[in-house]
Amino acid sequence: MDFGTIELTPEQQEFADEVRSFLDALVTPDVLEHERAHGDGFNERVHLALGSRGWLTPQWSPEDGGAGLDPLRRRILELELQRHRVPDITAGTTNLVWTAVDRFADPSLRDELAPRVAxxxxxxxxxxxxxxxxxxxxxxxxxxVRDGDEWVLNGAKMFTTGAQNCQYTFLIARTDPELPKHKGLTMFLVPLAAPGVEIQAIRTFGGERTNAVYYGDVRISDRYRLGGVNDGWAVLHGPLDEEHSVGTASDGLADPSVGRSFLRPLEVALDETLAWARETGPDGSRPVDDPSVVARLARVAVELEAGVVTPGPMGRVKGSLAIVEGAAELLDLTGAVGLLSPGADGALGDGDVDFAHRWAQGTATYGGTVEVFRTIIAQHVLGLPRAGYPGSKVLM
Ligand SMILES: Cc1cc2nc3c(=O)[nH]c(=O)nc-3n(C[C@H](O)[C@H](O)[C@H](O)COP(=O)(O)OP(=O)(O)OC[C@H]3O[C@@H](n4cnc5c(N)ncnc54)[C@H](O)[C@@H]3O)c2cc1C
Incomplete structure (x- = not known):
């Protein structure tokens, strides 16, 4: 990993300034307040405004609706989007799915969707x-189940995050129950407006919105099948490996792992705790005067940095552990003021320690649990055989 500083050329600096001022005007406080209140991971006004600049698909050519940005400008854009805390869950899932649509969809569906994704x-x-x-x-x-030129879907999916703001879901379905389990699956791009689709909201302890989605006799055209019948595992593999950071090459500019994104609330909470520790209390002392407080804060900072720079699937595990343990430590240090939620009188910062602590818990689960990632590390990074966990379900 190269930790060298990149010197921007005047043109690159000009681009960075342009992005910053665009986002300063676009990401107004109500965008951030809405995200805190609803946990959607999406804001339509912001998403469409980014699309109008070609910045949802920045690597695509302008003729295809993108912005034709080179890798360094793309990284500048990405960092500014992160710094402005643009809600990005739905943009992320759309990008993941697009790789499969681009490769496996009926060409007419692909051509219809490309400009709309952009x-x-x-x-x-x-x-x-x-x-x-x-x-x-x-x-x-x-x-x-196939019925002529259509498929009829019946069943349910849990945790379909963003379904309320999406037009299609990238759905895995069983098309042949007689075949071995990996072989009887097919992938579809299901229009969420189809009759028989019902989306029910679920709110997490961390304030995120996700959904249970029910499919009752939903009929879709065969046009929405991605890849071959019963060949769904091959279609899913690309997006899944990308989400799991397995076998994906890095250009040296991207975040080292998905775990990096887990740590942003911990950065905010640590900053707030440092400010709290430097304040003089009613007895005339400051928490920071106690060496054990300094040592505990330093440990959180070190673990946070380790999470930020650890690559691949290890970074996903380290990022989650660093925020789960770090936020609990900050809560323990700050006590009552840290426990108060966003908006409460007297809360530390804007309830940032409480928020980080609640939000941290989901990071150990979504996109694959920490336990499952340990197996991925064992197999794909260390080349070890599959581990067996007594009493656990077995991933085949
Ligand atoms: C906020 C949130 C958003 C999500 N968004 C989406 C989404 O958009 N789309 C989507 O499809 N899913 C989504 N998920 C689902 C998520 O990917 C699953 O929750 C996760 O994969 C675990 O499945 P489970 O909750 O059924 O737990 P289970 O698989 O039942 O696991 C229960 C426990 O057993 C352990 N375990 C299971 N298998 C193994 C194994 N082989 N080895 C060792 N331990 C094991 C787990 O680590 C866990 O501790 C989301 C989940 C959450 C909480």
């Missing part, structure tokens, strides 16, 4: 998790 009017969510399948995606039970 301008932000077509958005995709992930319909992997069954109510009972959980980590074992290949155990998916939602049924798709």
């Amino acid at each position: 301008d932000g009017t077509a958005r995709f969510c992930l319909g992997y998790t069954d109510p009972e399948g959980g980590s074992d995606i290949a155990a998916s039970r939602l049924r798709a």
Whole structure:
């Protein structure tokens, strides 16, 4: 990993300034307040405005609706989007799914969707998790039965995050229950406006919005099948490996791992705790005068930095552990003021320690649990055989 500073040319600096002032005007306080209150991971006004600049698909050519940005400008854009805290869950899932649509969709569907992905009017969510399948995606039970040129879908998916703001879900369905479980699956891009689709909101302890989605006799054209019948595992592989940071080459500019994004609330909470520790209390002393407080804060800072720079699947595990343990430590240090939620009188910062602590818990689960990632590390990084966990479900 190269930790060298990149010197921007005047043109690159000009681009950075342009992005910054565009986002300063676009990401108004109500965008951030709405995200805190609803946990959507999406803001339509912001998403469409980014699409109008070609910045949802910045690597695509302007003729295709992108901005034709080179890798360094793309990184500048990405960092500014992060710094401005642009809600990005739905933009992320749309990008993940697009790689499969681009490769496996009927060409007419691909051509119809490409400009809409670029301008932000077509958005995709992930319909992997069954109510009972959980980590074992290949155990998916939602049924798709062929009827002439259509498919009839029946079943349910849990945790389809962003479904309320998307036009399509990237759905894994069982098309042949007689075949071995990885072989009887097919992927579809299901229009969420189809009759029989019902989206029910679920709010997490961390304030995120996700959904249970029910499919009752939903009929879709065969046009929405991605890849071959019963060949769904091959279609899913690309987006899944990308989400799991397995086998994806880095250009040296990207975040080292998805774990980096988990740590932003911890950075805010640590800054707030440092400010609290420097304040003089009613007895005339400051928390920072106690060496054990300094040592505990320093440990959180070190773990945070380790999470920020650890690459690949290890970074996903380290990022989650650093925020789960770090936020608990900050809560323990700050006591009552840290426990107060956003908006409460007397809360530390804007309830940032409480928020980081609640938000941290989901990071150990979504996109694959920490335990499952340890198996991925064992197999894909260390080349070890699959581990067995007594009493656990087995990923085949
Ligand atoms: C906020 C949130 C958003 C989500 N968004 C989406 C989404 O957009 N789309 C989507 O499809 N899914 C989504 N998920 C689902 C998420 O990917 C699953 O929750 C996750 O994969 C675990 O499945 P489960 O909750 O059923 O747990 P289970 O798989 O039932 O696991 C229960 C426990 O057993 C452990 N375990 C399971 N299998 C193994 C194994 N092989 N080895 C060791 N331990 C194991 C787990 O680590 C866990 O501790 C989301 C979940 C959350 C909480």
